[in-house]
Amino acid sequence: MSIPDPVFRPAFNITRASHVVHRVRDLAKSRAFYVDTLGFVVSHDDHDTLYLRGLEEGCHHSIVLKAGAEPACERVGLRVLTEDDLDRAEAHFRTSGLPTRWVQAPFQGRTLHTSDPAGTPLEICAAMQTKPRRIMHFETFHGACPQRIDHVQVLTRAVRPACEFYMAMGFRLSEYIVPDNSDELHAVFLQRKGNPHDIVFVNNAGPRLHHAAFTIPEVHHLMYICDLLGRNGFGAGVEWGPGRHFGPGYARFVYLRDPDGHRVELFTNHYQTIDAEDEPIRWEMSDLNTSRWGTFPPDSWRQEGSAFAGVAAGRANTSASAREAAIVR
Amino acid sequence: MSIPDPVFRPAFNITRASHVVHRVRDLAKSRAFYVDTLGFVVSHDDHDTLYLRGLEEGCHHSIVLKAGAEPACERVGLRVLTEDDLDRAEAHFRTSGLPTRWVQAPFQGRTLHTSDPAGTPLEICAAMQTKPRRIMHFETFHGACPQRIDHVQVLTRAVRPACEFYMAMGFRLSEYIVPDNSDELHAVFLQRKGNPHDIVFVNNAGPRLHHAAFTIPEVHHLMYICDLLGRNGFGAGVEWGPGRHFGPGYARFVYLRDPDGHRVELFTNHYQTIDAEDEPIRWEMSDLNTSRWGTFPPDSWRQEGSAFAGVAAGRANTSASAREAAIVR
Amino acid sequence: MSIPDPVFRPAFNITRASHVVHRVRDLAKSRAFYVDTLGFVVSHDDHDTLYLRGLEEGCHHSIVLKAGAEPACERVGLRVLTEDDLDRAEAHFRTSGLPTRWVQAPFQGRTLHTSDPAGTPLEICAAMQTKPRRIMHFETFHGACPQRIDHVQVLTRAVRPACEFYMAMGFRLSEYIVPDNSDELHAVFLQRKGNPHDIVFVNNAGPRLHHAAFTIPEVHHLMYICDLLGRNGFGAGVEWGPGRHFGPGYARFVYLRDPDGHRVELFTNHYQTIDAEDEPIRWEMSDLNTSRWGTFPPDSWRQEGSAFAGVAAGRANTSASAREAAIVR
Amino acid sequence: MSIPDPVFRPAFNITRASHVVHRVRDLAKSRAFYVDTLGFVVSHDDHDTLYLRGLEEGCHHSIVLKAGAEPACERVGLRVLTEDDLDRAEAHFRTSGLPTRWVQAPFQGRTLHTSDPAGTPLEICAAMQTKPRRIMHFETFHGACPQRIDHVQVLTRAVRPACEFYMAMGFRLSEYIVPDNSDELHAVFLQRKGNPHDIVFVNNAGPRLHHAAFTIPEVHHLMYICDLLGRNGFGAGVEWGPGRHFGPGYARFVYLRDPDGHRVELFTNHYQTIDAEDEPIRWEMSDLNTSRWGTFPPDSWRQEGSAFAGVAAGRANTSASAREAAIVR
Numbered sequence A, B, C, D: 001m002s003i004p005d006p007v008f009r010p011a012f013n014i015t016r017a018s019h020v021v022h023r024v025r026d027l028a029k030s031r032a033f034y035v036d037t038l039g040f041v042v043s044h045d046d047h048d049t050l051y052l053r054g055l056e057e058g059c060h061h062s063i064v065l066k067a068g069a070e071p072a073c074e075r076v077g078l079r080v081l082t083e084d085d086l087d088r089a090e091a092h093f094r095t096s097g098l099p100t101r102w103v104q105a106p107f108q109g110r111t112l113h114t115s116d117p118a119g120t121p122l123e124i125c126a127a128m129q130t131k132p133r134r135i136m137h138f139e140t141f142h143g144a145c146p147q148r149i150d151h152v153q154v155l156t157r158a159v160r161p162a163c164e165f166y167m168a169m170g171f172r173l174s175e176y177i178v179p180d181n182s183d184e185l186h187a188v189f190l191q192r193k194g195n196p197h198d199i200v201f202v203n204n205a206g207p208r209l210h211h212a213a214f215t216i217p218e219v220h221h222l223m224y225i226c227d228l229l230g231r232n233g234f235g236a237g238v239e240w241g242p243g244r245h246f247g248p249g250y251a252r253f254v255y256l257r258d259p260d261g262h263r264v265e266l267f268t269n270h271y272q273t274i275d276a277e278d279e280p281i282r283w284e285m286s287d288l289n290t291s292r293w294g295t296f297p298p299d300s301w302r303q304e305g306s307a308f309a310g311v312a313a314g315r316a317n318t319s320a321s322a323r324e325a326a327i328v329r
Helices: A027-038 A083-095 A159-168 A219-231 A299-303 A318-328 B027-038 B083-095 B159-168 B219-231 B299-303 B318-328 C027-038 C083-095 C159-168 C219-231 C299-303 C318-328 D027-038 D083-095 D159-168 D219-231 D299-303 D318-328
Strands: A014-024 A041-045 A049-053 A063-067 A072-080 A100-103 A111-115 A121-125 A148-156 A172-178 A187-191 A199-203 A208-215 A238-244 A252-257 A263-267 A281-284 B014-024 B041-045 B049-053 B063-067 B072-080 B100-103 B111-115 B121-125 B148-156 B172-178 B187-191 B199-203 B208-215 B238-244 B252-257 B263-267 B281-284 C014-024 C041-045 C049-053 C063-067 C072-080 C100-103 C111-115 C121-125 C148-156 C172-178 C187-191 C199-203 C208-215 C238-244 C252-257 C263-267 C281-284 D014-024 D041-045 D049-053 D063-067 D072-080 D100-103 D111-115 D121-125 D148-156 D172-178 D187-191 D199-203 D208-215 D238-244 D252-257 D263-267 D281-284
Touching: A014 A027, A014 A121, A014 A148, A027 A041, A027 A049, A027 A063, A027 A219, A072 A083, A072 A208, A083 A100, A083 A111, A083 A121, A148 A159, A159 A172, A159 A187, A159 A199, A219 A238, A219 A252, A219 A263, A219 B219, A219 B238, A238 A299, A238 B219, B014 B027, B014 B121, B014 B148, B027 B041, B027 B049, B027 B063, B027 B219, B072 B083, B072 B208, B083 B100, B083 B111, B083 B121, B148 B159, B159 B172, B159 B187, B159 B199, B219 B238, B219 B252, B219 B263, B238 B299, C014 C027, C014 C121, C014 C148, C027 C041, C027 C049, C027 C063, C027 C219, C072 C083, C072 C208, C083 C100, C083 C111, C083 C121, C148 C159, C159 C172, C159 C187, C159 C199, C219 C238, C219 C252, C219 C263, C219 D219, C219 D238, C238 C299, C238 D219, D014 D027, D014 D121, D014 D148, D027 D041, D027 D049, D027 D063, D027 D219, D072 D083, D072 D208, D083 D100, D083 D111, D083 D121, D148 D159, D159 D172, D159 D187, D159 D199, D219 D238, D219 D252, D219 D263, D238 D299
Parallel strands: A014 A063, A072 A121, A148 A199, A172 A281, A208 A263, B014 B063, B072 B121, B148 B199, B172 B281, B208 B263, C014 C063, C072 C121, C148 C199, C172 C281, C208 C263, D014 D063, D072 D121, D148 D199, D172 D281, D208 D263
Antiparallel strands: A014 A072, A041 A049, A049 A063, A100 A111, A111 A121, A148 A208, A172 A187, A187 A199, A238 A252, A252 A263, B014 B072, B041 B049, B049 B063, B100 B111, B111 B121, B148 B208, B172 B187, B187 B199, B238 B252, B252 B263, C014 C072, C041 C049, C049 C063, C100 C111, C111 C121, C148 C208, C172 C187, C187 C199, C238 C252, C252 C263, D014 D072, D041 D049, D049 D063, D100 D111, D111 D121, D148 D208, D172 D187, D187 D199, D238 D252, D252 D263
């Protein structure tokens, strides 16, 4: 596969994945899951919408939960550095033939709604209200002590177009998966912030959101949060793990399903990848899982994801995509 | 169920479960598993037999591995406090109609071979050579940093006779499992040393050894040892976990199979149970797993165990015992 | 030093150190420290007295805090196994010329007040009301997640008489400290429950209580509780540590002073010592601290302790006892 | 203090602090400290020079140890993204009146030697040979499991000029310390890679290197590495901690002195700071240590640092700089 030069300067600076906006059916239940159990901080609660952030986040929200009739992911949020970057981003998406629209989003600066070639509905802004980081507010720590959003993973049949589009915006490909002896992209891990991924695209019926991932401090938090989830009635929501990825990212993870089925990954570790000589790591199917232990992901993890609100998603072809998904981890 | 008075003074003092003696087919492989990976200390290696102890153990061995043609568990070791206790124990087993025989066992004092009503081949002694505890020898710590043997679990159809026999020797019943609204004993957890168990009997075809359990220091060791097992070629030996027991003992565990299939439990936590008012905890089937998360034990964990050398074991009736085993955890 | 035979059977069975009774000036402050910060569970609060237990304790209390004008330790609690043991204990103390008195103590069975040759005011009982163990009640875990009382340490000039008295009651000497080339006992570590100590006597002006020690689960709890103490206004109460003892017990510890100056040790690890061949470990001054790192204990730790209510204590001879105390760790 | 706009685009892209070059008197001792104890990986050893990297680093070295007669820090290494950035950097330093020189440095691409206004001898390159990341090579993990270099701290009287110079090169000021009601810069924490600091300047006699800091995975590694250092004869090298910073960075740290007195910080946590709205955090003296616990830093930590080879350093004015240094933490 031809990899663009990792060091070119894009016309605008997307800095990181920043938030997800989910529709949920019962805000009280979501609050019990995300706030009372996982330990997210409530930045704002206006009865229809709950704005949450991790303990170390100084920005207003990394999760927005809106009451709705049907669960769906409304938007994946990205940040650019400046208002000028935002204008350039708008121009870039527009001239790429993608829909763009300026909207008002609470607690955010000027906000661009657009979507990428995979169909992911995006929300991009350069500014957000700030809130106190809770780094030292130990008396408020509980649950998994979630620190911050790290990345999102999107299911799509358009892995290569998505990859090329994001790389053209300055994302670097940190790792990717291909079938043995093939250059067909099965999964791509793209980053801006200097660790393995801000956004991941995996070949499956889509576009759908597979998960949003948040860092937690240490491996004992991975085990403890499962215990607490069980105790608080969310034990069935522990979908996979605690375990270790034996492929891209190498993370120690646990995957959870929230009360509406939205998937959350909590993980503890990521390496730094900043230097130009860091080449994308190529994984062929048979490289994966070399030193694996533990259970394989359940079918739900392989096949299910959150629909994007208002976006038609292809249907998961169970037999085909299971085979593909099985490659991933 | 009628529970004997927990505070009577038995005629002799069995103090704890102390060791297991296993036959293994390839000592080099066993050493790679137990020593190079799990982190047990070699107390003696005479080419045919490997004597291992945990990092905190001052006694010579808690695992004895003997080269043999077929894998089997030869003996479960128990300790009594004094030579006088040992003589009284011999008399008790003999007058109970059980076979007794004095043997020479390397690195041990006078040693009694006998068996219990479940058919478990026992090896009892009052003394063992001592070795330096490695508590502060940090430069030798690695792998799971196993500290010491804690208990063994035996499969048998004779759960009630085994329970009564051990209680008559001063073992206290810490926890037990029965079917709903029944007093039929499905599993009994018996202890002498002040935490939940030294020996456990579970209803299944037997007698067979289900596992020997060793304490490790902290939950991060549970996760790390899996990573290391995977890396050292033993990933498939991670049979179940890391997880949490939602019934007797509450342990955070991982179950491993050694290269010969002998099962090892590593776990991190146990409560103290010393006071006379600590009543045995009764678990009915429907009480178990109330706040569970994570995978259920695989069939292998439910059905398989080490044969005892020279002891005919009943066959596991898969459908029946799977149902029963499913109760246990 | 002549060590009594470790395996004789005492006339009665003291099982363990069980609780401390402290006078405190402000129960609300004590509650903020022990309950809201350290994480002890309130078993009963009758406005004048607060009864606390650790997360894993099934007995009613391991700390009793009584409102009083002056801080003092009222009693050190020990448990015997049965009421019969209690009667035999009373006879033993009485015939040893020590004061004995039967009292009513809330939530306890028949309770004996007496004292040992060091002058430690003791409270001994065979029964206590039970409370649910919180082992799996994860939603109530916080702070240091204290599990259970482990031991107490008493300052006295009568180390040898105390040692002999407790050994005559079946306590085993696990470790002891002497000056180089001397058999003068500087400190003795005595145990009944199978780990290094239930009660410790150290040579200093006394009798005074140096500390009560509680186990906590893992080393991250040691670091976290300091952070939380600082945040909750108790940072100055972190007297020494987190650190490692380079002598008896080897514990990873932190020593705290409660709002009245009563000292609490939180620690994570202890080895098992049950077998008859476990000989007392002799530490000469120059053996201690061989592989030490970190700060030496502050003068407060070396010299200060809680007065026992109504018991005249010798004065700490600062220069002499500092020299002696310096030996200890 | 006037803070430059955080979002301007510098003329060249310095990406991160990348390595330190130290002169040491005895490479075997240094190896015992850094490799056998701390757990760094040897990338190359040519008898005169030892090249080390952390477990997660894909670049060839983050520590270079050269045999020399006197201990000194030769260079602090910075990385730029591209060769073009390197040329622009050279021009910038040169036109700023600073010495620049192209050198050959083993395992690095074209390398620029220069210095900053504080007098720090710098070594800047755009490329380094790569080595396998050890992320999953668990069998080689030991000691503190150091992951990667994070930042360096330099002592200088020229804090403000240094701050302005680095900000003019695109560094962002994440935190800074001033006396109460003053804008005099006592310490500045400057970053390029999105967490609190790549380079820190603190007011003291200089230029001298205060420390190089490396991330380690979890808090238990902080405690364990001290135990291992003690055991391996380096216990006196544990200078301060394990503890928590109650000011800039909030890190959980331990400070070590290597066999030549070079200071190493190991720490576990850092927050992400990427967004333009993240304003520099201002600490006045009286803000610091609000919720502190634990020992204050020893005088050595406050006053001592590594001389830079061939660079005259001011003398530490003990009384004045102790007062100043006391502010820092």
